[in-house]
Amino acid sequence: MELAIVVLLVVFFGLLLLNVPISFCIGLATLATILLSVDFMPAVTTMAQRMAGGINSFALLAIPFFILSGLIMGRGGIAKRLIECAMALIGMLPGGLALVNVVSCMFFGAISGSAVAATSAIGSFMLPEMKKQGYDVNYSAAVTAAAATTGMLIPPSNILIVYAIASGGVSIAALFIAGYLPGILLGVALMIVCAGYAKIKGYPVGARLPLKLVVQKVAAALPSLFMIFLVIGGIISGIFTATEAGAIAVVYSLILAVGFYREVKTTELPGVLMKAAETTAIVMALIATSSAMSWILSYEQIPQAISAAMLTISENPLLILLMINLILLLVGAFMDMTPAVLIFTPIFLPVAVELGMSPLHFGIMMVLNLSIGLVSPPVGSVLFVSCAIAKTRIEAIIKPLMPLYLAMFVVLMLVTYIPAISEWLPAQFGF
Template identity: 60%
Template sequence: MDYIPILVLVISFIGLLAIGTPVAWSITISSVLTMLVSIPALPAFTTVAQRLGAGLDSFALLAIPFFVLSGQLMNKGGIAHRLIAFAKTIVGSLPGGLALINVIAAMLMGAIAGSAMASASAMGSILGPEMEKEGYSKEFGAAVNITSATTGLIIPPSNVLIVYSLASGGVSIAALFLAGYVPGILTGLLLMLVASFWAKKKNYKIGERSPLSQVFKTFINAFPSLLLLFIVIGGIVTGVFTATEASAIAVLYTLILGFVYKEIGFKDIPQILLDSTATTAVVMLLIGASMSMSWVMSFENIPQNISDVLLGISNNKVVVLLIINLILLFVGIFMDMTPAVLIFTPIFLPVVTALGMDPVHFGIIMVLNLCIGLCTPPVGSVLFVGVGVAQTTIEKVIKPLLPLFLAMVLALFLVTYFPELTLWLPGLFDL
């Protein structure tokens, strides 16, 4: 086995990140340096540049800018307020009611908007002050908001699952979307359990029970927003339209909804488009760079070599999955989710498929695992958004965050070793 390409790739990539080079450029430069091991400079530069462009030549990727735009429209369109009001009538009277409202609203908002950062920003700014007013500590509120925001990346529609479909060579997006429901809801329920226990321990105030008439009223107000889930997922699963077409329908629907709610005007459209374009540009650059690195790794036989090493350690599925999960948990601390999915899917997918694992199941495991990394320093984007919105510090949030971390790790363990949790829904629809 030739270890030189692996060493060049790993050392150069980590070294570039350590000196503060942006992730996309760290990926691209380390890919070029790895190619220089095998071929001359001009072909190496040309090949990486070519693969960077070719990596973006995919019809499925068109869904990402549309879902980003629909997420921006939802964030500005008053949807968060209606979802919070609905969640409040359901769980507001339970121990830690406001924390539970945060989790449920984040699950709904994340599922509709498909963005953990949008969810953390919206929930933190709306619920944060209300939780403080009711006697909750600022740090506990931030911790609940940060962890619950990530559930929207597992519950569809999810841009990350689309990226995994691309990286895995075409795993069904419809199957991935359906597979994300049970793990996402399970994670949310475990977070609610921990939040409720913590709130009871701290004697936080319990809200009043809402009458059925109020529950019905808030449901009717939130129903147009919730209907988007059925339109998008229902259309994809039944084959009425593709994920890309569904994303365009989501944009049109949320735009109309924003005007109906009178939360969006024509004057807001240019800024929304500008924000969406900036977010899309960052994501697409990361995807292109990561796809070029994946190709370089394939050219240098790096995935095959790593696969041989892992299977050489053990051919026991339980042990191999434990090793992969530990590696991904470590990777998630230092790398953003999109490049991590694109780089490590070609490495680990052959290993798990050799052990008989379904690629859909592994996709959910990978995304759920990397969601934990979004809540950890030094590059946890959701952590920084949640802390910033709450106007507190990472050091103060860590203590209430730890039990919620453990809930997410437990969810990861259950999803990893009980594939029925993931594959039940896709199997129901023969996907």
């Protein structure tokens, strides 16, 4: 087992340092580890079988549907209307534009299920506007990146679907409902930081709009926001599954973007479909190779060894959970969320269950934790997108990110040690 761990880690991190794509790092490290036990052809065959088995799941069909609906929404003028709605509701508060940025990312993340999509769509509108109003460009980029992570918790979220598969039976519907309170709590914490920062820096306060105009802006955004109720309401009521909800989201987003708002032309749809196919292929490659790695970890009984080792260090649940969080924060800084969830769920979930933590609660904690990795160098994908839009450097936005990191960490600790934040809402719906 010791040799398997060494080979797995050396090959994985060696390839990662050479800038090899993460799915190839995972796949080749797994294959090298399998080769320790069997010959080349059986190893390759086993690897192929495990990869195919990893993506042979009806629940995973929801991911390409939600990716496609998110892309259509992103091009369909949805972001602009959500921003105008948020501006009308809270733009007059201290640090109004920063607060609007956070709320808009929460809205759009809840619709698209993608932090990168939220960063791109909202950032493209908000960053130039914040710069025009005198906000520091690095601070604006930091706010956009941090706020976009709320979409990982507020459903529909693709990563929650991945966790449901990795955990071996947690209800996707229960995870979707469980994500609401932590996601909103995260957004509120970021807004508190933004309001305080605006007071210190003396950023301008937006004008209060007439009630009639506020109603108009909210009404214009309601068709977009209705998608949240359509998808989640249908899943909770049992009318359709999460996968069927994804298909319905695609149909609804098409009706909205092509027919109602008329922001997307039918001639643009092939390009959107191609982009959705590319994104889906990347995600599925990650899931396939990560599933193979999870299998070899289980075969070598590595999760059991890690669990036993952690429980021998201490039997204090508070300390063990803190250790798990710190490890996941480090992992999130170097690895994409999808493989991290698939690889580390089988390792840490048994430990958490042993400590009395429910798989539902652990899943929300894990996703929130790894969401921080999306805005953490050196690999944070959301960080790169936000910097590219703002035309700034990653090192320049780390300082303004610090208070936002602190807010996210405080929320992570609250979610970790107060199970009711994750479990209360699902319990009200009978999960």
